[in-house]
Amino acid sequence: MSISTVLSKNIGPIALAIWLISAGVLGWLFVNGTTTPSADSRTIVHLAPAERNFILAEMRQLLQAVHGVVTGMSETDQPRGHALAASAARSAGMKMAVDDNPGLILKLPLPMKQLGMSVHRDFDELADTILAGTTSQDVLQRLSAITTKCVTCHEMYQLE
Ligand code: HEC
Incomplete structure (x- = not known):
């Protein structure tokens, strides 16, 4: 299976995972700052x-x-x-x-x-x-x- 097929089949979960990670990082930064x-x-x-x-x-x-x-x-x-x-x-x-x-x-x-x-x-x-x-x-x-x-x-x- 090519990368693009994997991506297109799993785009929902991948997008969700990226969203969760970004939200987590942003949330952590919002509370702790640098x-x-x-x-x-x-x-x-x-x-x-x-x-x-x-x-x-x-x-x-x-x-x-x-x-x-x-x-x-x-x-x-x-x-x-x-x-x-x-x-x-x-x-x-x-x-x-x-x-x-x-x-x-x-x-x-x-x-x-x-x-x-x-x-x-x-x-x-x-x-x-x-x-x-x-x-x-x-x-x-x-x-x-x-x-x-x-x-x-x-x-x-x-x-x-
Ligand atoms: C939310 C936090 C916070 C509050 C509230 C705050 N300050 Fe500051 N202030 C800082 C920090 C952090 C520094 C930098 C201190 C350092 O790096 O040593 C600073 C620096 C300063 C400086 C130095 C500015 C310069 O050019 O170096 C002045 C003057 C100052 N504050 C005045 C005030 C006055 C007056 C108030 C209240 C009306 C106030 N601050 C409220 C966080 C705050």
Whole structure:
């Protein structure tokens, strides 16, 4: 029997097997990402240089958002300050996450993706509550919950 006959007779099972293997590999990657343990008890996430630069640029934007919220909330002109704080928070909301490409997402371990997404969601909520005229105390509490996540993720992961 020629290869093509074998293939044509068994195309269903072969396709299923390939599909299962691909789904398995993709699923495994989705959960684990491309990682190895680091020397300082963090997990190293291995990325292409451009991907690492992309994430680090997002990180600097996150820091800028935190800075914008704190600066806005400290303004004496409250309406102006709150508007600035809300737009700073919004800049780090879910719309920041939509640019992330699928290949890069696969390389990140699941807990890292979850933490990252929850930070974007928190920033959107923070923007909403600032616009709704919440207290400075509430803004600080929400910001503290967000920075807890920054700290947690930085203690867990390193990019290479
Ligand atoms: C989901 C994980 C995660 C979250 C959440 C996270 N970071 Fe990061 N951040 C990282 C990783 C990983 C690095 C690279 C650390 C390394 O390689 O040593 C990093 C690096 C940075 C850097 C350095 C950027 C550079 O150019 O080198 C800054 C600044 C930063 N983060 C700010 C923040 C701030 C502010 C927050 C919270 C609002 C935050 N990050 C939340 C994972 C995260």
